[in-house]
Amino acid sequence: MREPKVFLLPDLGEGLTEAELVSWLVKVGDEIRVDQPIAEVETAKSMVEVPSPYAGTVAVLHGEPGQTLDVGKPLISVMPVGAAPAVESAAAPVAEPAATQDAAAETYREEEKAGSGNVLIGYGTPGGHGVARRTRASKRAVAQVPEAEKAADDLLLMRTRVPGKLGAVISPLVRRMARDHGVDLGDLQGSGASGLIMRRDVEAFIKPAPVVEPAGTRPVETPAVSTDVAAAITDTDARTGLGISGRTAVRGVRKAVAANMARSRSEIPEATVWVDVDATALVELRAALKNADPDHTPGLLAFIARFVTAGLKRFPELNSRIVSAGDTAGGAGQEIVAFDGVNLGFAAQTDRGLMVPSVRNADKLSARELDAEIRRLTGVVREGKATPAELGSGTFTLNNYGVFGVDGSAAIINHPEVGILGVGRIIDKPWVVNGELAVRKVTELTLTFDHRVCDGGTAGGFLRFVADAIENPGSVLADL
Known part of the structure; x- marks a missing residue:
């Protein structure tokens, strides 16, 4: 029985001990190759894509978008080529395949030889191609990921690339902004080179130009307040007696700057x-x-x-x-x-x-x-x-x-x-x-x-x- 290989979140830079998981670039059941980007993570210094040092089938994704992961903790589990199909979670048993094909095993060994373990983009292993393709789904995988969801995911991936320019991918920061505000990138016309969608395009969609209306025709409206803000406003600070209008987690760059400045002082x-x-x-x-x-x-x-x-x-x-x-x-x-x-x-x-x-x-x-x-x-x-x-x-x-x-x-x-x-x-x-x-x-x-x-x-x-x-x-x- 072949166990899945567990890839730990690597050291992403001097002094960095954690990173926020922004998004997954693969799903359980995806077949991946050496050096294929598998996740976007945001450190206190930059946004990076983390490539996989292993080839095989994605078995477990250890974490959810928005979660802070510690360096050295599991990031993804990959079932080697020719082993059992992807499993649902780390606790689920891994079924041993009935037979291992020699060709598949040889492919796996060759890809393992190509891997160097260097995991940051730009410092990846030689021979990695970063080509993703979905394996033939088992019944269990089909139950987990409906065809409609897979099609939507493929459509989203297509929409984050610039038409006619395969290598030009929309910035992770822009994609994240679009996701946070519910903006469908497929509806935007990019103003960048070759139609690349820029930050300003998403901002313009989120905050369209105000419409000038004739005096006396605009109805009086009560300003809309989101549920989160409304809940925060009802919260009262014990020391000052003032209402709390919002809370912001100290993380990412702000957390790193705060720690460094405090240490300096x-x-x-x-x-x-x-x-x-x-x-x-x-x-x-x-x-x-x-x-x-x-x-x-x-x-x-x-x-x-x-x-x-x-x-x-x-x-x-x-x-x-x-x-x-x-x-x-x-x-x-x-x-x-x-x-x-x-x-x-x-x-x-x-x-x-x-x-x-x-x-x-x-x-x-x-x-x-x-x-x-x-x-x-x-x-x-x-x-x-x-x-x-x-x-x-x-x-x-x-x-x-x-x-x-x-x-x-x-x-x-x-x-x-x-x-x-x-x-x-x-x-x-x-x-x-x-x-x-x-x-x-x-x-x-x-x-x-x-x-x-x-x-x-x-x-x-x-x-x-x-x-x-x-x-x-x-x-x-x-x-x-």
């Missing part, structure tokens, strides 16, 4: 220094470059990023990390680990929360190359497709909160890094130039640093270096 003795900077010369430099080459001019953030990487080379203490050094004569110790290179993280606001992707080896890139990589990574994280390596490998963070219209902020260090530089909005301010009052483009730089790795002299030296580079960009760029 509890472990890092941080200090903050700041300075106002005359950015007029930098703004004028970029304007001149834009006039000469409008399509390939880096943004202001890319120039500042270039100055930051240069500053970190001069003050490497801020491009380090504190780690446990093991047992020493005095007990458990710590050591400061310095890095040969800079992975520059930058804060990006997305629909899933604040994300911090990092530009690898940023110290080796020009301002134009930094600008291109910042734009690429921003697009990736907003689509929910960033890899754990892109989100967890930073050594220092640059935070442009000026885009939110604020001047300054005492930012929280992105643990386990030891520093974060914030840039406020650039606005016109009165400024003394050569003894005379003038209107200049002024911004505020704020550096929060870990006082264990350096003192105020080092932090002030780094901050002043970046400020001087912004005020005199031409001379600094000539030396980089």
Whole structure:
């Protein structure tokens, strides 16, 4: 009797111990091949499709959409090729087949040889094809999945692909939004390339443009309140006596951010220094470059990023990390680990929360190359497709909160890094130039640093270096 192979939810990235099951891409009774995507899961960092390292027939799906699964716990059970048909649950007995065909067994062995066990999309096993086909259903399977349901599932799969473009599949985030709001993707006309259905298409369907009606003809209606909201409103908070209008579970990105920020505050003795900077010369430099080459001019953030990487080379203490050094004569110790290179993280606001992707080896890139990589990574994280390596490998963070219209902020260090530089909005301010009052483009730089790795002299030296580079960009760029 051959037992089903149980595939455990793999480690999806550094520090991630759980993932939310968004949807299943297969059903009990499906025949799957090595590396075929079987489920969509959402971690605290990104949305990923998990492929199967096994070939065979789906026997058990361990979990329901919306459920949070722990890493290392069963995700799916697969009956090997040539073994008994799919079963209903993990507790159900597996019937041993009357005979095992040699050809089927050989196929299974060959597919097992092809599997490497690497389970993340983009790192799958060689030879995997990801082709799904439904096996000939047994009587038991037919009872579980009616033909109408199977047909509806096949129709939904067809509708999530772009006509005439087999590889273009609608984003999992878009499909999830459509599912949550009861939108049939088959009724939408995509505005993307080759008819791809975009997020804006689903949002437009959910919130159609308001219809203007003549005055006095519109009936007075009582606003509709959902059952969940109505129930929440009747709930009263014991401490304040106010009604509770809603409850939101802390999970996914918000849960990860909360845990990381709390750890940063509890472990890092941080200090903050700041300075106002005359950015007029930098703004004028970029304007001149834009006039000469409008399509390939880096943004202001890319120039500042270039100055930051240069500053970190001069003050490497801020491009380090504190780690446990093991047992020493005095007990458990710590050591400061310095890095040969800079992975520059930058804060990006997305629909899933604040994300911090990092530009690898940023110290080796020009301002134009930094600008291109910042734009690429921003697009990736907003689509929910960033890899754990892109989100967890930073050594220092640059935070442009000026885009939110604020001047300054005492930012929280992105643990386990030891520093974060914030840039406020650039606005016109009165400024003394050569003894005379003038209107200049002024911004505020704020550096929060870990006082264990350096003192105020080092932090002030780094901050002043970046400020001087912004005020005199031409001379600094000539030396980089």
